[in-house]
Amino acid sequence: MILEYGSKGATKESGEIPRSTLEPALVSAEAAPKVIKVMQDGSGEFKTITAAINSIPTGNNKRVIIKIGPGNYKEKIKIDRSRPFITFLGNPKNMPNLTFDGTAKKYGTVDSATLIVMSDYFVAANIAISNSAARPDARRSGGQAVALRTSGDKSAFYNCKIYGFQDTVCDDRNNHLFKDCLIQGTVDYIFGSGKSLYLKTELRTLGTKDVTVIVAQARKSESEDYIYSFVHCDLTGTGTRTFLGRAWLSHAKVAFAYSTMTKVIHPEGWCNNLHSEYNKTLFFGEYKNTGPGADTKKRVKFTKQLSDGEAKPFITLGIIQGSKWLLPPPNF
Template sequence: MDGKRIEGNEVYALVISVSILLFAPIVVSQPIPADKSQVEAWFNGIIKPVKERGKTLNPELVEAETEPRIIKVMQGGGGEFDTITKAIESVPSGNAKFDGTAKQYGTVDSATLITESSYFVGANLNIVNSAPRPDGKTVGAQAVALRVSGDRSAFYNYKIIGFQDTLCDDRGNHFFKDCHIRGTVDFIFGSETSLYLVLIFSTREI
């Protein structure tokens, strides 16, 4: 894994927040329509701005919304950082483990990006793990691109790319929409309860 190498021409803008800024988490009060052409309308009818949700929100989320921590990364300026590497380097010591595979850290701790807080929401981000493709001989050479361990997290328009163990959908309830997830062996695994909506799954050639 190379947690510091980002394909610069693929990442346009990033907003990371440990709480929800615009949208409340999904509460599936209506069945997901079997007709795919109706899914987008169903989604738009359920997702509402936080201000419109009022007392239906979890109190922990309401508390988190009062002082959200936001990191903005934009290549052309306008954010706090112009690269994700600089944003990562701004994180205090104690969160400074990057660069490693399952052999060094174990599978679940080898991820390029790990989200452990509940109500994490991310959008428009490419997470590419550069651990080598499996050769069937090297033990522990794989590494995770994304591990999600917080509850009620949501991901929109992500590209999550690796070889073995690409997405560790670890614990909690998660929502993925319009995401592209690519890998080879066990490229999605974990003990989660998640909803995957309008996704592209693909396998990488070995």
């Protein structure tokens, strides 16, 4: 299943995989994948995900598919850079839940994640990832609790459910795809400096009467190519004071296209109260979104309504160099 630029400007799906464009290392890795199973009832090779990862040799150059059985796996999981080409595969009808309660106070924000992926060519399909720490409040410092940190290159997440409150997903550097996923949170629940495409993904805000923000993007100079692009996404949740994003650093770059925005989105759209000087250098774009939250009449002045030509680079797989590495997930 390949996503490509459609003749009418939207992304579309095709069943053909142009393997001639894939990186040679990936083609070699996919030639003879190995499958290992994690089952809590003991019917697989391993009972924990960490044990399965540790069984993969460092310097691995072949695809290893870790099939994960149903259940709650309370583990703090890390895949280091020396173990590329790993796939986590769950059953879409009975997803495994990877959960931990790490917080910034104990681990630091980015290292509080339940799942930390430092390696390249990682794939997750049909996996729930959650941080079970309590919802942060003004009375406690260090309450940020990440569910997923993805820092490797060329990683894809298909039909994954990612749950947290503040700082749910640390989308940190490099090329990433999130397709058919659910991401839930409160404040800055997608943050970092990744170069990522979010496609057909639900962004569910757990809002109250307080201000909430979906994206905090950390591009810091014009020379960096980091961007978060959200295409055909659904913005849902509770409350009515959610902003699409804010500039964490001076040259933040975020685009929303063909997405449905409910009334959870604040009429102004974007927030930048902390650093008004960034208004001259950030890029916040919108293109052909729909729903009550997509009304642009009261949008802040520093956002941009994109033309067809301006939007085109943000709604293709080229934004993440997809033709070089992107493959569909395996069947369970």
